[in-house]
Amino acid sequence: MSNKVIYAIYNDDDILMDAVKKTRAAHHHIEEVFTPFPVHGLDKAMGLAPTRLAICSFIYGLCGLSFGTWMMNYIMIQDWPQDIGGKPSFSYIENMPAFVPIMFEETVFFAAHLMVITFYMRSRLWPFKEAENPDVRTTDDHFLMEVAVNNNEKELVSFFESTGAVEVKVIEKH
Amino acid sequence: MYTFSSKLKTFSLILMALGILGIGYGFISAPKNIQEVEAILASDSHNNHNEATVPAEEHHAVSETSHAETGEHKAEVNSEHEEHLNHVLHQLQNKPWSALYVACIFFMLISLGVLAFYAIQQVALAGWSPVLFRVMQGITAYLPVGSVIFFIVLILCGLHFNHIFVWLGEGVTKVGDPNYDAIIANKSGYLNFPFWILRAAIFLGGWNLYRYYSRKNCLAQDESIDDSFYKKNFNISAGFLVFFIVTESIMSWDWIMSIDPHWFSTLFGWYVFASFLVSGITTICLVTLYLKSKGVLEHVNTSHIHDLAKFMFGFSVFWTYLWFSQFMLIWYADIPEEVTYFVTRIQVYNLPFFGAVVMNFVFPILILVNTDFKRISWILVMAGTVILLGHYIDFFNMIMPGTVGDQWFIGVSEIASILFFLGLFIYVVFTALSKAPLLPKRNPYIEESKHFQY
Numbered sequence: 001m002s003n004k005v006i007y008a009i010y011n012d013d014d015i016l017m018d019a020v021k022k023t024r025a026a027h028h029h030i031e032e033v034f035t036p037f038p039v040h041g042l043d044k045a046m047g048l049a050p051t052r053l054a055i056c057s058f059i060y061g062l063c064g065l066s067f068g069t070w071m072m073n074y075i076m077i078q079d080w081p082q083d084i085g086g087k088p089s090f091s092y093i094e095n096m097p098a099f100v101p102i103m104f105e106e107t108v109f110f111a112a113h114l115m116v117i118t119f120y121m122r123s124r125l126w127p128f129k130e131a132e133n134p135d136v137r138t139t140d141d142h143f144l145m146e147v148a149v150n151n152n153e154k155e156l157v158s159f160f161e162s163t164g165a166v167e168v169k170v171i172e173k174h
Numbered sequence: 175m176y177t178f179s180s181k182l183k184t185f186s187l188i189l190m191a192l193g194i195l196g197i198g199y200g201f202i203s204a205p206k207n208i209q210e211v212e213a214i215l216a217s218d219s220h221n222n223h224n225e226a227t228v229p230a231e232e233h234h235a236v237s238e239t240s241h242a243e244t245g246e247h248k249a250e251v252n253s254e255h256e257e258h259l260n261h262v263l264h265q266l267q268n269k270p271w272s273a274l275y276v277a278c279i280f281f282m283l284i285s286l287g288v289l290a291f292y293a294i295q296q297v298a299l300a301g302w303s304p305v306l307f308r309v310m311q312g313i314t315a316y317l318p319v320g321s322v323i324f325f326i327v328l329i330l331c332g333l334h335f336n337h338i339f340v341w342l343g344e345g346v347t348k349v350g351d352p353n354y355d356a357i358i359a360n361k362s363g364y365l366n367f368p369f370w371i372l373r374a375a376i377f378l379g380g381w382n383l384y385r386y387y388s389r390k391n392c393l394a395q396d397e398s399i400d401d402s403f404y405k406k407n408f409n410i411s412a413g414f415l416v417f418f419i420v421t422e423s424i425m426s427w428d429w430i431m432s433i434d435p436h437w438f439s440t441l442f443g444w445y446v447f448a449s450f451l452v453s454g455i456t457t458i459c460l461v462t463l464y465l466k467s468k469g470v471l472e473h474v475n476t477s478h479i480h481d482l483a484k485f486m487f488g489f490s491v492f493w494t495y496l497w498f499s500q501f502m503l504i505w506y507a508d509i510p511e512e513v514t515y516f517v518t519r520i521q522v523y524n525l526p527f528f529g530a531v532v533m534n535f536v537f538p539i540l541i542l543v544n545t546d547f548k549r550i551s552w553i554l555v556m557a558g559t560v561i562l563l564g565h566y567i568d569f570f571n572m573i574m575p576g577t578v579g580d581q582w583f584i585g586v587s588e589i590a591s592i593l594f595f596l597g598l599f600i601y602v603v604f605t606a607l608s609k610a611p612l613l614p615k616r617n618p619y620i621e622e623s624k625h626f627q628y
Contacts, residue, residue, distance in 0.1 A: 058543065100502065
């Protein structure tokens with residue numbers, strides 16, 4: 001079975017947005033859209049599910065807070081409760097104000113870094129990763145919509161030409 | 175145009191009436207002399223009549239062990255007991271006054287916080303908020319009314335109707351007087367009644383002038399053919415913000431920090447500012463939600479509400495940051511002359527002191543961190559109510575320990591004062607809201623604001 005896709009290329013984000021809406025209305029499945037910069041509202045027009053990255057980040061922050069609390073409690077209160085300049089090391093709560101800067105920074109550190117790493121993993125980004133550009137111009141000034149072809153090549157080509165595409169290509173994908 | 179509903183008007187009038195009755199009751203039931211104080215202390219200790227005099231007797235016992243009992247010692251013990259009663263008498267007499275003072279300054283500063291936020295929106299050329307300008311102007315309409323009442327209270331303090339400000343007491347700066355206090359005397363170049371009341375007049379006057387002209391220009395802009403009034407408002411807003419930040423800082427020393435004249439803190443002005451700014455933004459949000467539910471704010475959408483909620487969230491965290499910075503620096507260094515401030519609060523005001531942090535930080539951060547929640551009215555009303563109550567407690571914590579000490583209680587006087595000023599606030603604000611259209615007509619950013627989407 002051949003894996004043919006259509007590359008519809010646009011040179012304006014407004015035209016792209018209209019084309020995406022028309023394509024969705026015509027019930028053609030959009031595989032992917034490549035743009036040189038974030039197009040405001042594109043995810044909504046494509047009907048993509050909202051990201052859950054913020055929820056991850058919140059949970060990572062809680063982990064960081066717990067880690068900071070545990071670490072300071074173990075080191076300063078449990079393991080070796082020295083009298084350092086008269087600070088009360090009898091219980092965690094008594095010396096807590098001194099630990100708050102650490103607890104805060106751990107929270108932010110965990111929330112930020114683990115969220116970024118999650119983002120890289122989920123979007124499959126890493127050094128030496130092979131770039132997946134279907135057309136180099138999409139990193140500069142062109143917008144590209146990829147749509148799968150299911151034995152309706154002619155119909156699709158004429159459809160995309162009518163949406164204002166500057167170029168419509170049919171490509172065999174492997 | 176919004177019309178002040180008769181139901182809300184009646185409600186505010188009932189609040190004011192209840193408040194006045196409660197305030198009056200608070201003043202009438204305050205003890206007049208030390209005999210009454212003795213009776214109150216005795217009844218407080220429930221059938222155990224001796225408990226009230228225990229400190230004096232303990233002292234008596236101590237002196238007995240080291241010295242032979244003499245008439246001189248007995249007299250000393252008695253005068254000490256009397257001194258204690260006098261101290262408690264002042265605290266109990268201060269109670270209704272302080273309750274009035276806290277509620278009065280709290281509501282006045284809320285409208286000042288809204289005014290500062292409004293000026294910032296003007297100067298920042300914010301594109302989202304012009305549809306809310308008339309709501310903000312309505313809320314700041316309380317400022318002139320609140321300022322007048324507050325100024326009268328300050329004058330009454332200066333005329334020795336109460337003992338809220340220790341440094342206003344008689345003989346405090348006179349060498350040789352039994353009330354002489356060297357520390358206060360050293361500060362009397364700044365803390366003296368004429369200079370203090372003059373500063374108050376200048377600050378209140380300046381803020382009210384800005385409010386008056388800003389609203390006047392905004393209304394004139396509606397009928398104008400060019401943007402000259404808008405530009406005028408931009409300029410006076412920028413000027414006001416400079417004036418505001420200086421006067422706000424001094425205001426916090428004068429009206430709040432000088433209640434504990436032996437204590438000082440450098441970031442106190444910012445701390446007070448954060449407290450009333452977040453209360454002000456919360457009030458804007460609550461009034462907007464109310465007006466929206468009445469269907470008179472056609473162009474306000476959930477994105478505007480969302481933005482207000484973000485500010486509520488952000489400034490709640492900002493308040494906590496300053497609260498903690500002030501507390502932690504003093505706790506860490508533990509310098510005796512500074513740390514007594516927090517010792518009193520932790521020992522005597524434990525629940526309100528830490529409760530304020532829970533209400534003003536933990537609760538809002540957990541509720542308002544969620545994007546979807548920031549668009550849901552009932553969640554915002556709930557969070558806003560907790561934030562406002564929390565910041566009332568914050569002001570309570572700043573003022574009460576210096577005036578009533580361990581005699582504090584949130585009872586009739588305190589609640590009645592809140593009710594009175596809340597009623598007055600609602601009455602004045604909604605009257606002002608009904609006086610002008612709720613949508614500015616010719617603001618250059620009004621179209622952007624109407625279509626604001628986040």
